[in-house]
Amino acid sequence: MSHSVKICNVVKRYDDFVAVNDISCEIKQGEFFTLLGPSGCGKTTLLRMIAGFNTIDGGKIYFDDKVINNIEAYKRDIGMVFQNYAIFPHMTVFDNVAYGLKARKVPKSEIEPRVLKALDLVQIMNLKDRKPSELSGGQQQRVALARAIVIKPGVLLMDEPLSNLDAKLRVQMRTIIRKLQRDLNITTIYVTHDQEEALAISDRIAIINSGRIMQVDTPATIYKKPQNTFVAGFIGTSNFMDGKIEQIGPDGVARIKLDAGFEFSIKLKKKYEGRVKISVRPEQFIMNDSGESGLPGEIQMYTFLGDFANYEVKLKNGQIIQANEYTKDIDFVREIGHKVNLGFNPEKVSIFNEEGTEVLS
Amino acid sequence: MNAESAPRRNLTKYFNFWNFVKYGSLLLLLVFLVYPFFSVIIHSFLDSDGGFTLASYKTFFTKPYYYRTLWNSLATSGLSTIFAVLLGVPLAYITTRFNVYWKKCINMLIIMSLMSPPFIGAYSWIMLLGRNGLITNLFAKMGITTPPIYGFGGIVLVFTLKFFPYVYLYVSGAMSSIDRSLEEAAENLGSSKLKRVLTITMPVIMPTLAAGAIMVFMSSLADFGTPMLIGEGYKVLPVLVYEEYMSEMGGNANMAGALSVVIICCSTAVLLIQKYVVARKNYVMTALRPPIVEQLTKGKRILLTALCMLVAVIAFLPQIVVIVTSFIKTNGPIFVQGFGLESYEKIFYKLSKNITNTFLFAIIAIVIIIVFGMLLSYLVVKKKSKISSALDLLLMFPYVIPGAVLGISMLVAFNKKPLMLSGTAIIMIIAYVIRKMPYTIRSSSALLYQIDPSIEEASINLGVSPMKTFFKITARMMAPGVLSGAILSWITTINELSSSIMLYSGKTATISVAIYTEVVRSSFGTAAALASILTVTTILSLLLFNWVSKGKVSVI
Incomplete structure (x- = not known):
């Protein structure tokens, strides 16, 4: 049975630079948990702290109820898949996978069946006598995966395991990883900078920026209900527009006026006055040739992408907005220079405070 | 408090072995490299009574x-x-x-x-x-x-x-x-x-x-x-x-x-x-x-x-x-017509001690060079710290020093108790180790730089302690680099003249010293036979080097 992982106020400093800044989160037993963020955000540092390759400068990490801060890396009983696979080049595939079992003094009679089973799970049984130099990137990745799971680790860590593969293989491998993780029910912490990969593979995602957690949620919630403008901008495409609360009623219904020239009313969860930022996804716009309720603009550029068309629309205040329109709904393409009106459903868009740090709607 | 001090304690345990290697080799280098050099520099400012003087430099430049x-x-x-x-x-x-x-x-x-x-x-x-x-x-x-x-x-x-x-x-x-x-x-x-x-x-x-x-x-x-x-x-x-x-x-x-x-x-x-x-x-x-x-x-x-x-x-x-x-026949020191094995007979009769000395000293030196070279190149490449970069600098220093100078500095430093080494085989072996180790270190380091750190981490992660990982994974992967470097160290050691000529005594003379003295005595036949032994050994070692390094390590 794999462990749950609890990260409490964890800090990592390099001289003046704080790489991991007071991060706390809990990962449930058997969960597929992803650390997602731009490069240099501290996600790999955090993963390596869990693995024991980086020291923990503050806070505590628990496996179940046990603090692991002072347990040495080689005693933590973790499986890890490295970004560049880290296959031992002087050993065969079989010996690579058996390495961890030998270190655990597993009886010889047990090693072979376990290794073969692991190789079978990642579908490379036929490669067991090969040397790593004779394997392709995808095959090496499978060896790395087999080597990590064969020891039945308490926690499985993966550091950007798919980033060196080509696009097609990436999709294939992530399905294999996900299935394997579910079947074996291993608590998995996965690091990536690829948002699509994170959305596809995870039970929950922690978005990290500058060493801090921005939001922890399921993929759908992260996409639909971003907690701040960083998350809204990092996941998918968002159009940010500035505006101002004109008036707010006792019932919490606020009248918001956008700088680009459009007013709408929405009930806010929090009391707030002053300037706001709203974020609208390109597919949330409803595009009309004319009309009253919406943002007036002019098409600057269009890109036809098959199932939908992407438009760049210049608003009255000069801001350029991305808007998508499904091609199944229309039988013409809007040309450059056309005047349009962009409407949206206020209930669906996100409204943030002026700094973009807090969601209001 | 607990969380702050605990990892540090852990860390010392983690790197204990390497600390030992680090400070141990630093100490050895200080004693056998830095100290001799300072002795020579100090001596250059002394007069025959031991007082300070610039006389030597004045003489030199005038x-x-x-x-x-x-x-x-x-x-x-x-x-x-x-x-x-x-x-x-x-x-x-x-x-x-x-x-x-x-x-x-x-x-x-x-x-x-x-x-x-x-x-x-x-x-x-x-x-x-x-x-x-x-x-x-x-x-x-x-x-x-x-x-x-x-x-x-x-x-x-x-x-x-x-x-x-x-x-x-x-x-x-x-x-x-x-x-x-x-x-x-x-x-x-x-x-x-x-x-x-x-x-x-x-x-x-x-x-x-x-x-x-x-x-x-x-x-x-x-x-x-x-x-x-x-x-x-x-x-x-x-x-x-x-x-x-x-x-x-x-x-x-x-x-x-x-x-x-x-x-x-x-x-x-x-x-x-x-x-x-x-x-x-x-x-x-x-x-x-x-x-x-x-x-x-x-x-x-x-x-x-x-x-x-x-x-x-x-x-x-x-x-x-x-x-x-x-192979030319000789009559005393003079070459005569025809071919023969007299020169070889003579050296095996007269100078076999030099031959055994050369190979014995070189073998001992190479064993030391391999062990230290491997550990030190790992320290320098993978465990970067102020001390390891100081080690790096010190280790490359012998590149700059002519052998004659190294020889003199060792004689000056070790001709009195407690380290009375002049005239012994030990002093020659130490000189060889210091002078020839850079070859091994350089070629091992070159290979080490190519080994991804995550390979070691993968091994540690799978439950093998860092020290065992070094011997099971890293050392194995370094082996071709260490070996090729060691062969170069070996070749240059058996051929070493300039430090040997300073440090040898009657009992510890090597082949190259003998060649030199034979040439000075105009005994060209025996000198040629001795030199042939070196040349043939060198050529065979180079062929071995090519085979081991598979063209991946350069001789220079």
């Missing part, structure tokens, strides 16, 4: 007998460097860019001439062009007097032929790692072939060329055997150091110390130029598509091959001469 040697050293080294460049660069260009025949053979001959015992060149050229030389006599019969080989000209000839391989090997390495697209781009932009070579190819290889030239200069500056044998009245610094020390035997090595300091200053200056001026401009390139090798017409191809072979064979000639002369 008396022509002394300061002329500095000029001589710089002149021979400088001129040899120029000739080496003029010889090495065109040769490298031809072999890398044209489809000449027997490239591998040409390369091997050139590498072998570089790795040959240092004084064999001088010795062989004396055999050929000396007073009683083969060619001299041949020409004399025809009534032609050849110019004398002794002195300035001879030194430059031997240095050029012995050290031009540095330029050749460095430059041909760089030439074949220029990506084809670079020259194609120049061509595409409309520049002619000659212009391309001058404006693109040459500037790109310039830093490498400079590095090769500096190696030639430093090696020439440090060489002792060649000028000693062929220089006769023409004295260079290392020779003067030796003579001064020998004449001061029993007294203080004050003048010899001052001379050593002068040499070290010269070579350090050159090395600093290399490090801060030349190395900065280095262009890192990994050729994805190596440059095109031009296909020549048959006539031109044969002509260029003959040209390259001529140079390679002339460079290799000394070793052929040595082996051939070792």
Whole structure:
């Protein structure tokens, strides 16, 4: 049975630079948990702290109820898949996978069946006598995966395991990883900078920026209900527009006026006055040739992408907005220079405070 | 509080073994490298009563007998460097860019001439062009007097032929790692072939060329055997150091110390130029598509091959001469008609001790070099800290020091209790280890840099402690680099003359020392037989090196 992982106020400093800044989160037993963020955000540092390759400068990490801060890396009983696979080049595939079992003094009679089973799970049984130099990137990745799971680790860590593969293989491998993780029910912490990969593979995602957690949620919630403008901008495409609360009623219904020239009313969860930022996804716009309720603009550029068309629309205040329109709904393409009106459903868009740090709607 | 102090305690446990290695080797280097050098420097400022004086330096810079040697050293080294460049660069260009025949053979001959015992060149050229030389006599019969080989000209000839391989090997390495697209781009932009070579190819290889030239200069500056044998009245610094020390035997090595300091200053200056001026401009390139090798017409191809072979064979000639002369019949020191094994009989009867000494000391030194070289290169590459970079600097220091200087410094430092080592085998082995370890460290480090840190982490992560991981994974992966480096250390150890000649005593003389003394006694037959043993061992070791390194590690 794999462990749950609890990260409490964890800090990592390099001289003046704080790489991991007071991060706390809990990962449930058997969960597929992803650390997602731009490069240099501290996600790999955090993963390596869990693995024991980086020291923990503050806070505590628990496996179940046990603090692991002072347990040495080689005693933590973790499986890890490295970004560049880290296959031992002087050993065969079989010996690579058996390495961890030998270190655990597993009886010889047990090693072979376990290794073969692991190789079978990642579908490379036929490669067991090969040397790593004779394997392709995808095959090496499978060896790395087999080597990590064969020891039945308490926690499985993966550091950007798919980033060196080509696009097609990436999709294939992530399905294999996900299935394997579910079947074996291993608590998995996965690091990536690829948002699509994170959305596809995870039970929950922690978005990290500058060493801090921005939001922890399921993929759908992260996409639909971003907690701040960083998350809204990092996941998918968002159009940010500035505006101002004109008036707010006792019932919490606020009248918001956008700088680009459009007013709408929405009930806010929090009391707030002053300037706001709203974020609208390109597919949330409803595009009309004319009309009253919406943002007036002019098409600057269009890109036809098959199932939908992407438009760049210049608003009255000069801001350029991305808007998508499904091609199944229309039988013409809007040309450059056309005047349009962009409407949206206020209930669906996100409204943030002026700094973009807090969601209001 | 708990969380703050605990990881630190953990960390010490984690790196315990490496701390031991780190501080242990630092201590050894301080005792056997730094301390001797300070002793020499201090001695250079002492008078015979032990008081402070600048007299030695004053004598050096005012008396022509002394300061002329500095000029001589710089002149021979400088001129040899120029000739080496003029010889090495065109040769490298031809072999890398044209489809000449027997490239591998040409390369091997050139590498072998570089790795040959240092004084064999001088010795062989004396055999050929000396007073009683083969060619001299041949020409004399025809009534032609050849110019004398002794002195300035001879030194430059031997240095050029012995050290031009540095330029050749460095430059041909760089030439074949220029990506084809670079020259194609120049061509595409409309520049002619000659212009391309001058404006693109040459500037790109310039830093490498400079590095090769500096190696030639430093090696020439440090060489002792060649000028000693062929220089006769023409004295260079290392020779003067030796003579001064020998004449001061029993007294203080004050003048010899001052001379050593002068040499070290010269070579350090050159090395600093290399490090801060030349190395900065280095262009890192990994050729994805190596440059095109031009296909020549048959006539031109044969002509260029003959040209390259001529140079390679002339460079290799000394070793052929040595082996051939070792089989010529002798009558006492004089060669007579016909072939025979007298020279070998004589050395096995008279000088077998030197042969066993050479191989025994070298084997012990190599074992120490392998163990320390492996651990130290790991420390320097993978466990970066202030101390490990200090170690790195100290370990490369012996590159700069001529063997004669190292020899003197060790004698000065270890001729009294508690470390009374002069005259022992131990002092020679220590000198070999210090002087030859850089080869092993450099080649192991080169390999270590290519080992991804996550390979070790993967092993630790799978439950193997860091120390066990080093032996199970890292050491295994380093092995080819360590082994190739060790072979180079081995080759240069058995051929070592300049420090041996300072440190040997009757009981610890090695082959190279014996060759030197036999040549001085004009016993050329035995000298040739001894040199042949070294040459053949060297060639066999080089073949082993090629087999082990699979062409991945360069000899330079």
